[in-house]
Amino acid sequence: MGKDIQDYLDKGLYGSPQLKPDEQRKFLGTFRERVVFILSLSELTSTSYESFAISQFQKYPGGTLLVNALLKPTIQKQLIHLTQMNNVSLKLVDTENTLLDEQSIVVVYSLNYAVNKENIELPLQNKFTNIKQDKKTMTQTKSEGFFRSLFSKK
Missing domain, CATH: 3.30.1330.30 (Ribosomal protein L30/S12)
Incomplete structure (x- = not known):
């Protein structure tokens, strides 16, 4: 009790x-x-x-x-x-x-x-889709910056 x-x-x-x-x-x-x-x-x-x-x-x-x-x-x-x-x-x-x-x-x-x-x-494929897109954008802007510096008029 x-x-x-x-x-x-x-x-x-x-x-x-x-x-x-x-x-x-x-x-x-x-x-x-x-x-x-x-x-x-x-x-x-x-x-x-x-x-x-x-x-x-x-x-x-x-x-x-x-x-x-x-x-x-x-x-x-x-x-x-x-x-x-x-x-x-x-x-x-x-x-x-x-x-x-x-x-x-x-x-x-x-x-x-x-x-x-x-x-x-x-699923991992959905998680990393945006990261891959961000990296592509970053490499494109880097390469544009590099070429722009080569061919730009000073």
């Missing part, structure tokens, strides 16, 4: 015990086994994630897009539009964090059941 009273007091003081609280914080309130894909802040602002997200919405219908409430309203608006066009639920999630860094997980697409997907990140 003493254990029951202690459990009751602990629940009143600390709340109900949670399963894997660190995992739930990391994945915006859901378990890793339910996650279909995640997006970091840098992926949202620098890559074309929309086609990847749409393909995952079609492959795994009935999920919810969990979005960190600290995201800029313009990005939230884009995500709302994306989910409305694809009949996907969207839920804004408040987190304990007050600042987001480039590697923060800010978008999680999850289901109500375990899918146990091994790779939940954006």
Whole structure:
């Protein structure tokens, strides 16, 4: 009987015990086994994630897009539009964090059941597309600068 009273007091003081609280914080309130894909802040602002997200919405219908409430309203608006066009639920999630860094997980697409997907990140080809384009632009401007210095009138 003493254990029951202690459990009751602990629940009143600390709340109900949670399963894997660190995992739930990391994945915006859901378990890793339910996650279909995640997006970091840098992926949202620098890559074309929309086609990847749409393909995952079609492959795994009935999920919810969990979005960190600290995201800029313009990005939230884009995500709302994306989910409305694809009949996907969207839920804004408040987190304990007050600042987001480039590697923060800010978008999680999850289901109500375990899918146990091994790779939940954006494919590498999408991540590096913009980096390659930036390098091309940089080499073009460097070469133009070099030739311009050779052939410019002084």
